Amino acid sequence: MMTDTGEQEYTRLTEKRVLFIVGLILTLIALAGVAVTLGSANLSVADSYVAILAGLFPDAVDLPDRMIESNAVGIVWGWRLHRVFFGIAAGFGLAIAGSVMQGVLRNPLASPFTLGIASAASCGASIAIVLGAGVFSGSLLVIGNAFLFAMLAAAAIYGMARLRGMGSEAMILAGIALMYLFSAITSLLQYLGTAAKVQEVVFWMFGSLDKSSWPKLGIVTIVIVAVIPPLLWRAWDLNALAEGDEVAASLGVPVERSMAGFMLAASLVTAVIICFTGTIGFIGLVAPHITRMVIGTDHRTLLPASGLVGAVLLLGADCLARILIPGAIIPVGIMTAFLGIPFFLYLFMRRDA
Amino acid sequence: MNPSVMTPRRSIALCILIALLAAPVAAANIERTITSSGDDLDVTLTVTGIPVGGIVETFPDGCIWKETDHPADRTRISGQQAAFAVIGEETIHYRVQGPQAAAEAFTGTWEDLLTGGSGTVGVDETHDPGAGKTPVETPGFLPAAAFAALAVAYRWRCGR
Amino acid sequence: MTRRLILLACALCLLAGMAMAVPCDRDGDGTLTAPELAAAILDSLDARQMGGAVEAPSPGDLRDAAFVYEHWDGKALTITDTSGRTTTLTRPIRRIALFNSDSLEMLRSIGLEPDRIVGVSKYVLEDPIFYPEYQGTANLGSVWSPDYEQAAGVRPDAVFLYASISQSSCDDIEDTLSAIDPGIRFFRFDSFRPTVYADEVRTLGLLLGKSEDADRFLTFYEDATGSVAGVVDTIPVKDRIPVYLENWNDYKSAGKGSGYNEKIELAGGMNIFGDNPVEYPAIDPEAVISRNPGVIVKIVGSGETTFGGYGDDDISSFEQVCRAISDRPVWNQIRAVRDGRVHIIHTDVIGGPEYFIGTAYFAKWFYPDRFPDLDPRTIHQQYLEEFQRLDYDLERHGTFVYPA
Numbered sequence: 001m002m003t004d005t006g007e008q009e010y011t012r013l014t015e016k017r018v019l020f021i022v023g024l025i026l027t028l029i030a031l032a033g034v035a036v037t038l039g040s041a042n043l044s045v046a047d048s049y050v051a052i053l054a055g056l057f058p059d060a061v062d063l064p065d066r067m068i069e070s071n072a073v074g075i076v077w078g079w080r081l082h083r084v085f086f087g088i089a090a091g092f093g094l095a096i097a098g099s100v101m102q103g104v105l106r107n108p109l110a111s112p113f114t115l116g117i118a119s120a121a122s123c124g125a126s127i128a129i130v131l132g133a134g135v136f137s138g139s140l141l142v143i144g145n146a147f148l149f150a151m152l153a154a155a156a157i158y159g160m161a162r163l164r165g166m167g168s169e170a171m172i173l174a175g176i177a178l179m180y181l182f183s184a185i186t187s188l189l190q191y192l193g194t195a196a197k198v199q200e201v202v203f204w205m206f207g208s209l210d211k212s213s214w215p216k217l218g219i220v221t222i223v224i225v226a227v228i229p230p231l232l233w234r235a236w237d238l239n240a241l242a243e244g245d246e247v248a249a250s251l252g253v254p255v256e257r258s259m260a261g262f263m264l265a266a267s268l269v270t271a272v273i274i275c276f277t278g279t280i281g282f283i284g285l286v287a288p289h290i291t292r293m294v295i296g297t298d299h300r301t302l303l304p305a306s307g308l309v310g311a312v313l314l315l316g317a318d319c320l321a322r323i324l325i326p327g328a329i330i331p332v333g334i335m336t337a338f339l340g341i342p343f344f345l346y347l348f349m350r351r352d353a
Numbered sequence: 354m355n356p357s358v359m360t361p362r363r364s365i366a367l368c369i370l371i372a373l374l375a376a377p378v379a380a381a382n383i384e385r386t387i388t389s390s391g392d393d394l395d396v397t398l399t400v401t402g403i404p405v406g407g408i409v410e411t412f413p414d415g416c417i418w419k420e421t422d423h424p425a426d427r428t429r430i431s432g433q434q435a436a437f438a439v440i441g442e443e444t445i446h447y448r449v450q451g452p453q454a455a456a457e458a459f460t461g462t463w464e465d466l467l468t469g470g471s472g473t474v475g476v477d478e479t480h481d482p483g484a485g486k487t488p489v490e491t492p493g494f495l496p497a498a499a500f501a502a503l504a505v506a507y508r509w510r511c512g513r
Numbered sequence: 514m515t516r517r518l519i520l521l522a523c524a525l526c527l528l529a530g531m532a533m534a535v536p537c538d539r540d541g542d543g544t545l546t547a548p549e550l551a552a553a554i555l556d557s558l559d560a561r562q563m564g565g566a567v568e569a570p571s572p573g574d575l576r577d578a579a580f581v582y583e584h585w586d587g588k589a590l591t592i593t594d595t596s597g598r599t600t601t602l603t604r605p606i607r608r609i610a611l612f613n614s615d616s617l618e619m620l621r622s623i624g625l626e627p628d629r630i631v632g633v634s635k636y637v638l639e640d641p642i643f644y645p646e647y648q649g650t651a652n653l654g655s656v657w658s659p660d661y662e663q664a665a666g667v668r669p670d671a672v673f674l675y676a677s678i679s680q681s682s683c684d685d686i687e688d689t690l691s692a693i694d695p696g697i698r699f700f701r702f703d704s705f706r707p708t709v710y711a712d713e714v715r716t717l718g719l720l721l722g723k724s725e726d727a728d729r730f731l732t733f734y735e736d737a738t739g740s741v742a743g744v745v746d747t748i749p750v751k752d753r754i755p756v757y758l759e760n761w762n763d764y765k766s767a768g769k770g771s772g773y774n775e776k777i778e779l780a781g782g783m784n785i786f787g788d789n790p791v792e793y794p795a796i797d798p799e800a801v802i803s804r805n806p807g808v809i810v811k812i813v814g815s816g817e818t819t820f821g822g823y824g825d826d827d828i829s830s831f832e833q834v835c836r837a838i839s840d841r842p843v844w845n846q847i848r849a850v851r852d853g854r855v856h857i858i859h860t861d862v863i864g865g866p867e868y869f870i871g872t873a874y875f876a877k878w879f880y881p882d883r884f885p886d887l888d889p890r891t892i893h894q895q896y897l898e899e900f901q902r903l904d905y906d907l908e909r910h911g912t913f914v915y916p917a
Contacts, residue, residue, distance in 0.1 A: 039662040040660055040662040040663050040666070041662035041663070041665065041666040042666055069668070070666060070668075071665060071666075071668060071693070071694055074665060074693040074694050075662060075665050075666065075693055078665075078689075078692040078693030078694070079661050079662065079665065079689065079692070079693050080662075128681075129681060138684075139681075139684050139688065141681065142681050191791075192791055193792070194678070194770065194771075194792040194793075195792065195793070196678040196679050197678075197679075199657050199679070200657060200679055200681060200682055203657040203658060203682075210658075210659075210661070210685075210689075211685055211689075213688065213689065213692060214692075328654070328658075328660070329654075329658065329660065331658075404583055405550070405554075405579040405582060405583050406554075406579075407554045407555075407557065407558045409558050409562045409563065424551075426548050426551050426552065427551040427554075427555070428555075429555040429558070429559055429563075431559065431563040431564070431565060432563070432564075434562070434563045436554075436555050436558040436559060436562070436563060438550070438551035438552075438554035438555050438558075439554075440547050440550060440551060440554075440582070462562070464558075466554070466575060466576050466578075466579035467576075467579050467580060467583060469576060
């Protein structure tokens with residue numbers, strides 16, 4: 001009797017998860033289809049799709065004159081398309097990174113932002129913009145600095161936590177300390193910098209998909225493809241870690257190594273994304289929560305599902321950001337911050353949050 | 354730099370002077386003057402404000418092309434039409450053989466290749482039919498040297 | 514495989530070279546001579562109006578050839594912009610998109626027709642009084658937040674960006690727009706820095722076939738700046754008057770790297786905080802008292818003091834600011850306040866391409882005895898009427914300085 005209802009429960013849960021994931025994929029495709037048609041250029045919806053086809057099969061498609069004049073193919077392939085894919089990839093990566101961090105640290109408020117990684121990236125970008133100093137030069141100056149500083153923060157958290165034992169409290173404390181340190185440095189640089197440079201820093205920190213390009217999308221995709229599958233392979237370890245260090249150790253999970261590995265993977269994915277986009281917040285925080293509410297905390301399905309939720313959230317926020325004020329593009333980081341508010345209010349209102 | 358000072362009077366004078374210098378940017382225009390000399394009609398096109406352009410003159414049936422003082426590589430004749438490439442010239446003379454009455458039937462269009470403007474060749478109301486005095490001094494063509502000097506002078510004014 | 518690649522590269526270079534040829538240059542020697550131009554004109558007229566069967570150049574090619582012949586001596590033009598980048602052009606640029614509104618003002622000074630501008634920054638559109646003829650032009654956003662779809666949609670053949678500020682944002686704009694339309698040429702000009710001002714005017718005049726107008730404007734500009742520089746150069750350094758400059762926020766001065774410091778020095782003053790490395794340092798009010806400047810200048814028009822300029826006709830806010838400075842505690846000890854030499858000036862005439870009007874005002878305020886005939890207001894009026902082509906009467910409108 002018990003096993004029957006148990007099995008039924010399990011089947012229902014599995015069905016729910018599958019439906020959820022399939023639903024997310026379909027929503028994502030639909031959203032991408034809409035996102036490609038959004039923009040202030042004079043292209044109709046049909047024109048956008050024709051332009052996509054024309055880019056793929058240039059010889060097969062006969063473009064009408066108005067589309068050649070308006071450079072529809074250039075706009076869609078040179079500006080819109082990679083931005084849409086980048087939004088999907090970035091949302092996917094940030095959400096998974098957030099889920100991993102929350103699992104490892106056993107803290108639902110953990111995210112790349114509360115751990116100071118984003119502040120470190122902002123600091124690196126400020127140093128590059130205001131002082132012109134950085135490891136790489138030219139167009140990689142700001143990006144390289146942001147990435148390096150983010151990884152520096154991750155390494156610092158790891159180092160500091162090892163000193164006090166790899167407990168989750170240690171990591172969170174270290175993260176918060178780093179966040180304050182890097183914010184202070186960024187503020188100092190803003191004071192010292194010229195007005196124009198401060199403007200640049202502020203806009204960088206808003207977080208936007210404007211700077212995406214096909215090469216950058218390639219880099220982010222490669223990193224995600226390299227890092228996420230091993231992560232999924234080890235998702236069961238994450239389940240164990242979520243129960244507690246002792247429980248995990250008794251289950252045979254190498255606790256310290258696993259925590260370090262997971263944090264490294266999550267930090268790497270986060271760093272490579274925000275060095276290109278600036279600081280986009282709340283995706284890593286909100287997406288895992290939403291997913292957990294629907295399909296529970298089994299990380300084997302939680303990770304990919306929250307990745308999809310993150311992609312839908314980020315792409316949806318970007319679409320909203322582009323149509324809300326005609327003629328202006330609100331940076332997507334501002335839009336995601338706004339979207340986080342109702343979510344947190346909802347959490348606050350729930351009795352069993 | 355000499356320490357000149359811009360008194361109000363001087364600046365006004367400067368304004369007037371600059372306005373005068375700026376004035377020659379006249380509206381683009383081409384006028385046609387036809388005088389009759391014997392069997393022939395002498396046509397003078399006066400070009401104003403078109404440093405680089407093209408003119409197509411159409412002369413009526415019964416008129417036969419004779420000659421022009423415009424450089425041969427800037428002139429093209431085809432049937433009853435003559436095309437002129439204007440590069441710095443201010444006047445173009447050409448001669449066709451035809452009756453006096455045909456003078457009214459000349460038409461022409463011009464294009465200004467720097468501004469993109471175009472128009473029809475206007476008729477200069479002050480033309481003097483049959484007076485016998487023609488603008489063409491020497492039989493046929495203006496001396497090439499004088500013409501070249503005119504072109505050089507025009508170019509100097511354009512600041513090239 | 515390598516051989517094929519080399520062959521492909523050669524073919525591409527050849528194609529690029531052909532595209533880069535001077536239009537209508539038949540013998541391909543890189544110079545469009547008068548006979549070649551004439552032949553092109555005649556072929557075009559022949560084909561279009563005389564029923565000829567010749568192969569004629571397109572109207573676009575012909576017009577470009579006419580421009581190159583008339584303005585660039587029939588050859589390709591190589592110019593270097595303020596960022597040091599060299600560009601070679603074989604055709605004129607006809608559709609200009611500008612992210613730099615200072616450059617737009619400079620282009621207007623050299624007589625550029627408004628219909629050659631196809632896109633402007635949002636700051637231009639927010640200023641209908643100063644830029645009335647551009648109000649219908651496409652809005653490209655700003656350098657930090659550009660609208661790429663608009664910028665690409667207006668199909669510019671040239672995009673103008675800043676040379677020495679916001680370089681990474683300008684780089685991003687270049688990278689993204691090049692990816693959308695590789696044919697766009699990029700030029701970086703500042704149009705607000707005194708040291709490169711004259712060179713930029715000349716370069717822009719050459720680039721746009723407006724050399725005559727550029728020279729005319731330069732005569733005016735060099736007269737206005739020269740009449741100040743000539744006198745300033747004769748003032749020995751020890752006699753230069755110490756000046757306290759405050760920007761639009763209280764107790765923020767201008768330090769070593771800032772443009773205002775440079776302009777004070779051009780007018781012969783000595784910035785009492787000119788050794789501070791920060792652009793707009795927060796200063797200690799007591800330091801001002803102890804350094805005892807002879808003149809105090811405050812800049813308004815931004816930050817805490819967003820009034821004045823072309824759109825404002827009411828001078829009372831300037832008077833208030835002036836009084837407030839004089840009323841600051843213990844500041845009546847400063848000789849500038851005692852002698853009544855506190856002046857307010859608006860960013861419109863001291864920043865941007867009109868800076869030389871502001872420097873003229875500075876000179877007059879720093880050394881009234883040495884510049885008895887200098888009249889910055891007349892210079893300003895001439896600039897507006899003759900070069901900016903604005904119907905704006907300074908007697909009745911605009912608040913830029915107090916007291917004059």
